Amino acid sequence: MSGHSKWATTKRKKARIDSARAKVFNRILREITVAARMGGSDPEGNPRLRATILKAKGANMPNKNIETAIAKGAGELEGVTYLELTYEGYGPAGTAIMVDTMTDNKVRTVAEMRHIFSKNGGNMGEGGSVAWMFKSKGIITLAKDAIGEDALFELVTDAGAEDLDSSGTEYEIKVEPDHFHALTEALEKQGLKPLTAEVVKIADNMVKVTGDDAEKVLAILEALDDQDDVQNVHTNAEFDQKELENL
Numbered sequence: 001m002s003g004h005s006k007w008a009t010t011k012r013k014k015a016r017i018d019s020a021r022a023k024v025f026n027r028i029l030r031e032i033t034v035a036a037r038m039g040g041s042d043p044e045g046n047p048r049l050r051a052t053i054l055k056a057k058g059a060n061m062p063n064k065n066i067e068t069a070i071a072k073g074a075g076e077l078e079g080v081t082y083l084e085l086t087y088e089g090y091g092p093a094g095t096a097i098m099v100d101t102m103t104d105n106k107v108r109t110v111a112e113m114r115h116i117f118s119k120n121g122g123n124m125g126e127g128g129s130v131a132w133m134f135k136s137k138g139i140i141t142l143a144k145d146a147i148g149e150d151a152l153f154e155l156v157t158d159a160g161a162e163d164l165d166s167s168g169t170e171y172e173i174k175v176e177p178d179h180f181h182a183l184t185e186a187l188e189k190q191g192l193k194p195l196t197a198e199v200v201k202i203a204d205n206m207v208k209v210t211g212d213d214a215e216k217v218l219a220i221l222e223a224l225d226d227q228d229d230v231q232n233v234h235t236n237a238e239f240d241q242k243e244l245e246n247l
Contacts, residue, residue, distance in 0.1 A: 027231055028056045029069045030102045034082050036073025047181040054184060054197055080104045087113045088131055089124035092216035093209050095237040096130035097122065098201055103229040112227055120220035133236060134201040138180030140187070141195040142171040159186035170195060203236030214239055 031052045039046035043053055049070070056066050072079030082102040087110070091097050097117075103109040117124040142152070149166050156164055160179030165172040175183050177199050184197050209217050217237045224233045 023228065024059060025061055025065065026228075028052065028059060028061060029065065030082055031231065032056065032066060032069035033073035033079060034084060034102060036070045037075075037081075041070050041074035041076070051181060051184065051197065051199070054194070058194065058196065085109065086127075086131075087124060088127060088129050089117050089122055090130070091117075091120070091122040091220045091235070091237070093207065093213040093237075095207050095209060095217050095235055096133050096203065097220070097224070098130060098134060098234040099224050099230055100232040100234075101227075101229045102231055109229045112229070113224075116220065116223045116227060120223055121216055122220050133203050133205070134234060135204065136177050136199055137202045138173075138175040138177055138183065138197075138199050139202075140173040140175070140180075140184065140197045142173070142187070142192060143195060144170060146171075146192055147190075155186060155190060156183060159183040198232075200232065201234040203234075205236065206238035207236050208238045208240075210240060 032049065035046060035049040035052050039048055041049075043050040053066060068077065071077040082104055083106055085101050085103060085106065087099045087101065089097050089099075099113065101109055101113075114124050116122075144166075147155075149164075149171070152171060153164050156173050156175075159175075159182055161173050161175045161183055163174040165174070173183070180197075180199055184194065187194060214237075217235070218239070221233055221235060221237070224230055
């Protein structure tokens, strides 16, 4: 869990720095388009779309952009058709990596994935090579000043959360994917706006990396995260927070 938190924290810091870049919006727009294509344009009947809209609003995306992406996904407007593909492999120090992508060109994307893995000391594997190490979990974060810990614990426990971690600079709530949407709705009803809310893949067992290995692993994770077709990067690498801040 801690490994996920620290890599996720790094990504959030990076996202804040990059927030003015079109790439941040483009990723969310792709997610909205695919969610609408798979489950329809009504957020009330499409939990995936509802969660993605929440992410878009968290990134301060204009409603017009959201509405246009939904219309494209639903076929009401002409748009690109994206394929959802997940790539698996190993990074430096034997760390496992999973990469979720959305692409309109599978040949281009797989070639770029292989190049990034190879260039950064990793190896891309076959489907299923590392997926068995990960489980899907809903992760929601809240600012510490949004609500008291006791009140939050009672609220999220009643809504199906399995864990509340208050040891970091933000509250982090873990929930099974089946209860994810009910939990986000419970928070919204109380006027609580999550900093992040997404279903991610978390490794059952983490691999702690330090020193040069940590720097190399972080380099491949950042290179993958920077690739235009990539939506999410998941790893079992666990970093020391103090060391991570100095990299």
